[in-house]
Amino acid sequence: MFSVTACKDFSNKVLGKGELKDTLTEKLVVKEKIPHLLNRWDSLQKNQIQFTVDSLHPVPIKQQKRELKDSLRKAFDTYPKHIYLTFDDGPLIGSAFIDSIAKEKNIKVSVFLIGKHANMSKGRKRDLARYESNPLIACYNHSYTHANNQYSRFYNNPQNAFADFEKNEKDLNLKHKIVRLPGRNIWIYDDVRKIDLKNGSSTADLLHKNGYTIYGWDVEWRLNSITGAPIQSQESTLSHIRNYMNNKSSMVPNNVVFLMHDDMFQTQKGQQELSSLIDALKKDGYQFEFMQDYPIKY
Template structure:
């Protein structure tokens, strides 16, 4: 990783230029010094892979807390059972939830082979968009933290770059994430504690280490939140962030994409 420090006036602005597997091109951050005490931070809570067990708790959560979230859904999961279909309808009918496209097949979890055929990836996303009648053209690639916005191109690995470019050329905004709330693949239980996540979010935002200054995209997964809402880690995290007073929750359609 090559780090170039650009000095503007007396205040440093860091512009990361990354080569190798991770590539990034974006507009340089503003050199204006921000007072964290006066700054409003925007959180974009996003949940991947649904509908799954846990989707109903997310649906209930956002209604009770009056917060906006995004879900990136998989068509094959939606059509796997009548119950998953009902969960998807709950998402559609919930005004606090904005639905995005996470592909129809989720690459069948064979990512390398999936991304070797960018045209097939595009067809997979178009199929999902059509079958589920997804209104917003917001996409997240399975197994990849890649971004394609107007002035931003970020790749975590080389495999998938062409597919991301193709989706963007076909009108999709491709979103990755700034922080992932990780979970056990076997049980779905969150790995980081609520306090650890709250501290990490706060640190990232205050240090300006997000794709867009003062804006943070958080990735979680539906299957992480299978407990009753009152006991869930998600509720605890939301309450901690709300209590700070200068955090708000927004949909990715309102993310500063320029």
């Protein structure tokens, strides 16, 4: 049992009056907070809710389901919506811009890093140092070699793949055990396990068994890295994100994980695209979050 009185010897000078008790209470409350909406939503998705047809007011089950889904959607809409800007494969040319735009727009940004890229040149080392010293940027693990872009071969040897992530964690001194697999959209966290390509699942399971959380993405945006020209237009990417938020079709309702790559932002054109996209997301009222806080449940 936890006892608040055990802490009474700490002086208020160190902790601030009532601060310790309040922080602990807050933590307990957050930990015990039950995500009622999400639980109900998940049960509906998994067909675990029993519907019955009342003979006096016969409403078809299909319609009852639709109505419940709509009412849950509306209930989710009364809560904040969270966007996770994630940038993969850095440090690369383009990383310096991501570092500066996070500050300029005052938004949280998540980067999934490749150790091999950090060791390529002084410039990339400098980019890494920028990321590390920016409190608005959280650094995570995307493997040391990025599978040398030979994904099947990489994942056919889960032990070696696992060692590659460990090397990256050590080399880059990463503080969070959060990874994204190169070339795979795989999620393993809490009681969720979603695999896109089976080859890759053994590596993901091995990582998870060793305390790592694996995150994929909901929406991806691509630009031509040489010209900065969008491969998917900004409007279509924005509407993709808005649809996910409004229809609750992302992995977790009200949370959208958005994937981009550092090298997309090496040209002025690409940089302007990102800047205006962030402005649009802000205008929509979305809150920018770190992946370590994913998912925010209601």
